[in-house]
Amino acid sequence: MYQIKKLIVCLDQSPLDETLVKFASFVASINRTEKVYFINVIRNLNIPKEVLKEFPNLIDNMVAERKSQMKNVVDEHFDHDLPADIALVVKEGQLSKKILKLAHEKSADMIIVGRKVQLPGTSVVTQRLARRASCSLLIVPEGRVPKVDRILVPSDFSDYSKDAMEEAVLIAEKNGGDVEVFCQNVFTVPSGYHFTGKSYQEFTQIMQNHAEVNYKKFIRKIDTKGIKITPLYTKDEDEDPVEDILQMALDLKVDGIIIGAKGRTAATALFIGSLAERLIQLNDKLPLMVTRPKGKNAGLLDYILEI
Structure with a gap:
């Protein structure tokens, strides 16, 4: 997995901004991030031309005020001893499109976005970003504290699960190797098991045995770095x-979940698997990282941005 050299953080002037800036600082410290873009998007203003003519500095003043507010929260909660260069970006327009466009233009490695629980707001933008971003996405519920003592990686032993596990290993390595990483495989017993002459318990064991063999093959492909x-x-x-994954995460008291976004080829890289999508919808307690190989199919992204 690549390191997070360019990071985009989505701020909205809510109390969640403090949490997101702290997570940005944490991610930047692990990865020696070079550039952090804090972005705030003003909804389409549709200000009449006559008003703009009468008050020509109206929009400039609004942007300056937003940047000042962003600077205050960044100054307070981001570690400025880090080598990362900070940029404050204010755009006008549709939120998801502006974030995706910035990520594309800056060749970002990760987008950090908040998940509101008690605060007013929806997760629609988060779902759009997860489906369409051409880089990894970190979704942080309000009030979380950045730490990675324990990480859960759901896995079906596929290539995109490999991306997620490699990211978990990288995080663990950067934190001195003291991080506990758990690889969870959720298996099902096929409904036609009884035609085999095996009992439910026997076939359950057969399915688990296969999962154990596949895990050994899977983990051999990864440099676990000890x-x-x-x-x-x-x-x-x-x-x-997904219910099993979330319950396991709570039982283990992990600090976050990492899952791969389905799709590694150019044709599928900008779409997301049903498991990751369901996790985004249901999880409102733990930070969730959706990993995706960087920079797949810029032409398709350009098309999506025009939709």
């Missing part, structure tokens, strides 16, 4: 693996 990774196998009872 980091201890604990495999976990969970039988899905209700055809909803």
Whole structure:
């Protein structure tokens, strides 16, 4: 996995900004990030031309005020001893489009966005970013404290699960190797198991045995850098693996979840798997990182931005 050299942080002038700036500082310290763009998007103003003619500095003053407010929260909560260069960006327009365009133009490695729980707001923008961003996305619920003592990586042993595990290993390595990493595979017992002559318990064990073999093949492809990774196998009872993942995360008291965005080819890299999408929808307690190989298919992104 690549390191996070260019980082975009989405601020909205709510109390969540403080949390996001702290996480940005944390991510920048781990990755020796070179550039951090803090962005705030003003909704389409649609100010009549006559008003702008009468008050020609209206928009400039609004932008200056937003930047001043952003600077205050960044100055207070970002570690300025870090080598990262800070930029404050204020745009006007549709939120998700402006963020995606900035990420594309700056060749960003990660976008950090907040998840509101008690604060007013929705997660629609977060879902759009997760589907369309051409880089990784870190979704942070309000009130979380940045730390990574324990990380859960849900895995189906695919290539995009490999991306997520490599990111977890990188984070653990950058934190001195003391991070506990858990790799969870959620498996199901097929409904036709009884035609095999095996009992439900017997077929459950067969499915777990296969998962254990596949984990060994999977982990051999990854340079774990000496980091201890604990495999976990969970039988899905209700055809909803996301519930099993979230429950495991809470039981283990992890500090965050890392999952790969489905799609590594140019044609599919800007779309997201159903498991990651469901996690984004249901998880409002833990930071969730959705990893994606950087810079896939800029032409398709240009098309999406025009939609």
